[in-house]
Amino acid sequence: xxxxxxxxxxxxxxxxxxxxxxxxxxxxxxxxxxxxxxxxxxxxxxxxxxxxxxxxxxxxxxxxxxxxxxxxxxxxxxxxxxxxxxxxxxxxxxxxxxxxxxxxxxxxxxxxxxxxxxxxxxxxxxxxxxxxxxxxxxxxxxxxxxxxxxxxxxxxxxxxxxxxxxxxxxxxxxxxxxxxxxxxxxxxxxxxxxxxxxxxxxxxxxxxxxxxxxxxxxxxxxxxxxxxxxxxxxxxxxxxxxxxxxxxxxxxxxxxxxxxxxxxxxxxxxxxxxxxxxxxxxxxxxxxxxxxxxxxxxxxxxxxxxxxxxxxxxxxxxxxxxxxxxxxxxxxxxxxxxxxxxxxxxxxxxxxxxxxxxxxxxxxxxxxxxxxxxxxxxxxxxxxxxxxxxxxxxxxxxxxxxxxxxxxxxxxxxxxxxxxxxxxxxxxxxxxxxxxxxxxxxxxxxxxxxxxxxxxxxxxxxxxxxxxxxxxxxxxxxxxxxxxxxxxxxxxxxxxxxxxxxxxxxxxxxxxxxxxxxxxxxxxxxxxxxxxxxxxxxxxxxxxxxxxxxxxxxxxxxxxxxxxxxxxxxxxxxxxxxxxxxxxxxxxxxxxxxxxxxxxxxxxxxxxxxxxxxxxxxxxxxxxxxxxxxxxxxxxxxxxxxxxxxxxxxxxxxxxxxxxxxxxxxxxxxxxxxxxxxxxxxxxxxxxxxxxxxxxxxxxxxxxxxxxxxxxxxxxxxxxxxxxxxxxxxxxxxxxxxxxxxxxxxxxxxxxxxxxxxxxxxxxxxxxxxxxxxxxxxxxxxxxxxxxxxxxxxxxxxxxxxxxxxxxx
Numbered sequence: 001x002x003x004x005x006x007x008x009x010x011x012x013x014x015x016x017x018x019x020x021x022x023x024x025x026x027x028x029x030x031x032x033x034x035x036x037x038x039x040x041x042x043x044x045x046x047x048x049x050x051x052x053x054x055x056x057x058x059x060x061x062x063x064x065x066x067x068x069x070x071x072x073x074x075x076x077x078x079x080x081x082x083x084x085x086x087x088x089x090x091x092x093x094x095x096x097x098x099x100x101x102x103x104x105x106x107x108x109x110x111x112x113x114x115x116x117x118x119x120x121x122x123x124x125x126x127x128x129x130x131x132x133x134x135x136x137x138x139x140x141x142x143x144x145x146x147x148x149x150x151x152x153x154x155x156x157x158x159x160x161x162x163x164x165x166x167x168x169x170x171x172x173x174x175x176x177x178x179x180x181x182x183x184x185x186x187x188x189x190x191x192x193x194x195x196x197x198x199x200x201x202x203x204x205x206x207x208x209x210x211x212x213x214x215x216x217x218x219x220x221x222x223x224x225x226x227x228x229x230x231x232x233x234x235x236x237x238x239x240x241x242x243x244x245x246x247x248x249x250x251x252x253x254x255x256x257x258x259x260x261x262x263x264x265x266x267x268x269x270x271x272x273x274x275x276x277x278x279x280x281x282x283x284x285x286x287x288x289x290x291x292x293x294x295x296x297x298x299x300x301x302x303x304x305x306x307x308x309x310x311x312x313x314x315x316x317x318x319x320x321x322x323x324x325x326x327x328x329x330x331x332x333x334x335x336x337x338x339x340x341x342x343x344x345x346x347x348x349x350x351x352x353x354x355x356x357x358x359x360x361x362x363x364x365x366x367x368x369x370x371x372x373x374x375x376x377x378x379x380x381x382x383x384x385x386x387x388x389x390x391x392x393x394x395x396x397x398x399x400x401x402x403x404x405x406x407x408x409x410x411x412x413x414x415x416x417x418x419x420x421x422x423x424x425x426x427x428x429x430x431x432x433x434x435x436x437x438x439x440x441x442x443x444x445x446x447x448x449x450x451x452x453x454x455x456x457x458x459x460x461x462x463x464x465x466x467x468x469x470x471x472x473x474x475x476x477x478x479x480x481x482x483x484x485x486x487x488x489x490x491x492x493x494x495x496x497x498x499x500x501x502x503x504x505x506x507x508x509x510x511x512x513x514x515x516x517x518x519x520x521x522x523x524x525x526x527x528x529x530x531x532x533x534x535x536x537x538x539x540x541x542x543x544x545x546x547x548x549x550x551x552x553x554x555x556x557x558x559x560x561x562x563x564x565x566x567x568x569x570x571x572x573x574x575x576x577x578x579x580x581x582x583x584x585x586x587x588x589x590x591x592x593x594x595x596x597x598x599x600x601x602x603x604x605x606x607x608x609x610x611x612x613x614x615x616x617x618x619x620x621x622x623x624x625x626x627x628x629x630x631x632x633x634x635x636x637x638x639x640x641x642x643x644x645x646x647x648x649x650x651x652x653x654x655x656x657x658x659x660x661x662x663x664x665x666x667x668x669x670x671x672x673x674x675x676x677x678x679x680x681x682x683x684x685x686x687x688x689x690x691x692x693x694x695x696x697x698x699x700x701x702x703x704x705x706x707x708x709x710x711x712x713x714x715x716x717x718x719x720x721x722x723x724x725x726x727x728x729x730x731x732x733x734x735x736x737x738x739x740x741x742x743x744x745x746x747x748x749x750x751x752x753x754x755x756x757x758x759x760x761x762x763x764x765x766x767x768x769x770x771x772x773x774x775x776x777x778x779x780x781x782x783x784x785x786x787x788x789x790x791x792x793x794x795x796x797x798x799x800x801x802x803x804x805x806x807x808x809x
Contacts, residue, residue, distance in 0.1 A: 678709020
């Protein structure tokens with residue numbers, strides 16, 4: 001289940017039982033499961049399970065047991081693991097057949113809900129909600145159903161994420177009696193009277209104000225392409241949908257209210273004819289229409305339909321929707337009905353007995369839910385990270401015009417299904433898998449900092465039999481934070497995100513808009529904004545236009561979306577079994593190439609995860625261009641003349657100034673003479689070439705003289721800070737085997753010695769100094785540097801910073 005397990009720890013726990021004489025624990029099967037082979041006076045594995053459950057977490061409990069008279073051995077008397085695995089495989093089918101059905105009323109009622117939501121013919125006690133195909137949306141619906149049927153815990157949604165096995169989850173629930181059922185009553189008499197914008201609709205509309213940075217429309221473009229499109233038939237299908245769905249007849253009354261129009265004029269498809277050109281030319285024509293469209297609309301129609309006819313009787317359709325009236329799921333539902341009515345114009349559609357107006361006016365969180373959500377988010381406000389600190393080319397306030405562009409990638413069906421299956425086997429949802437990679441890529445381009453993203457929720461509550469057919473903007477936004485940690489496995493990071501999403505969904509009565517407003521009081525509106533978004537429609541009418549009629553145009557690469565005050569919006573959906581990934585972003589905000597490089601890193605990481613080991617951190621290599629630049633910058637290898645650290649100072653003119661220490665001046669001649677005096681004194685003390693000598697002096701000319709004196713004696717110096725505690729200084733001296741340390745008491749005595757005639761000759765590869773740093777264990781650790789290496793470093797620094805003989809450092 002994504003946890004790193006030491007098999008020996010499980011074995012040790014079992015061996016604490018006096019009845020167990022021998023035990024071997026192995027990981028077997030696919031997906032991996034724990035198998036324990038036990039030798040001893042044990043009649044039932046249930047006793048072993050109960051014993052282990054008191055000592056180890058649930059994920060470390062074996063799911064298969066072999067109770068054996070003895071362990072199988074090879075010819076040389078060692079454990080025969082292969083034979084043990086064969087015994088486990090022989091028993092596995094019997095184990096599968098013995099899977100227990102739900103036990104007791106609560107488990108049976110929960111299992112019934114799971115069967116309906118997950119479309120599973122059977123659900124057993126040990127089944128995992130997410131491994132059966134559950135996701136965050138289905139988990140939310142499950143929690144709602146449980147409350148409606150009088151089965152609940154204080155946090156049933158969060159509990160489902162924490163304990164997704166049926167038996168474990170059901171054990172947290174208590175029959176509490178069904179709460180009052182929320183009933184939405186269709187208000188037919190006032191259907192065409194104004195009603196309030198939702199919180200998200202208000203944010204979308206007010207965000208279009210020209211006084212705000214990154215103001216733009218709320219348009220979503222979908223492109224379809226096909227051959228011999230019957231435009232009149234398409235228009236009739238579209239017109240029928242306009243009459244069927246009220247939010248296709250909606251417009252804004254003012255900044256806070258909207259209205260559904262009872263009657264509207266017939267809709268016409270705007271046709272465009274290209275004398276020549278291909279699909280790309282047709283796509284460019286739609287891009288021009290995108291650029292020419294009104295950015296801010298409040299009057300009907302809030303949509304446009306364009307048909308670009310080009311070579312070979314082909315047609316490229318551009319459907320311009322408005323987020324103010326339709327969310328992503330609504331657009332999916334609309335396209336499905338459009339294809340059906342285009343193929344079968346007289347096909348009867350089920351009536352819709354509910355209005356989006358009814359939903360907005362009658363469905364609100366309870367006071368208790370709001371109170372819990374406010375308390376949860378207020379506790380997190382001070383520690384909530386800001387948005388990703390991506391490099392910016394300019395500030396959002398400086399952009400005069402906001403223009404989005406799209407990057408798109410298609411993960412083919414076989415790759416996507418393999419990746420999705422790995423997520424399911426690991427107990428995480430497909431959306432969490434993608435969100436985790438997205439967050440890690442953003443962190444890579446944000447100096448590894450923690451950050452918070454806006455997660456889009458399609459929050460239509462199951463309060464009416466027709467709610468699944470109602471179109472409108474049901475979206476809500478919630479903040480989800482990512483805390484990168486070096487060395488942490490990809491799976492563990494994903495599990496942490498999933499656990500956080502469970503908490504966020506449990507408190508979704510309070511949206512990201514409220515959270516950002518509260519943070520704005522503390523850190524200012526710009527710092528409080530969360531302009532990077534993740535929008536997944538997985539689990540919502542999956543596989544967009546997956547089974548199309550032969551003569552209906554198919555969705556094609558292209559399209560675009562724009563949202564006010566958003567920098568980057570990652571959208572994804574399934575199409576014909578494949579996964580389509582889109583990044584819609586304001587390119588002008590970012591340095592050239594940044595979005596291309598990060599998007600490529602993101603998609604390449606997803607492909608690698610199909611076969612990668614999720615127990616290791618996610619590998620995010622540098623983009624090729626950046627790697628090439630670094631290789632070029634680091635390509636500093638060049639031949640250098642072998643020498644010691646004394647070669648240069650002992651070759652300089654004696655009168656040349658060497659050191660300035662406050663008011664005192666020291667020439668190279670004076671420096672050499674003093675160093676040779678120190679060297680003579682060290683040799684008189686019995687210091688040998690290559691021996692480590694401590695230097696514990698304040699920074700200044702005395703310290704430089706001491707260092708050069710040690711080198712002139714053929715020894716290597718070990719600098720010891722004068723502020724080092726005595727105990728730590730002694731540990732350094734012990735580790736470096738230092739017999740002699742130059743300090744303020746010893747140096748004057750050595751300077752009184754007669755100088756050597758010349759430094760002791762040593763190899764360029766002999767040690768020049770040893771630097772001690774604090775080790776991870778708390779003990780100081782030394783790094784030895786040779787004369788050759790030190791000179792190489794000095795040459796590199798002098799070249800990089802253009803330091804010459806006339807400079808002072």
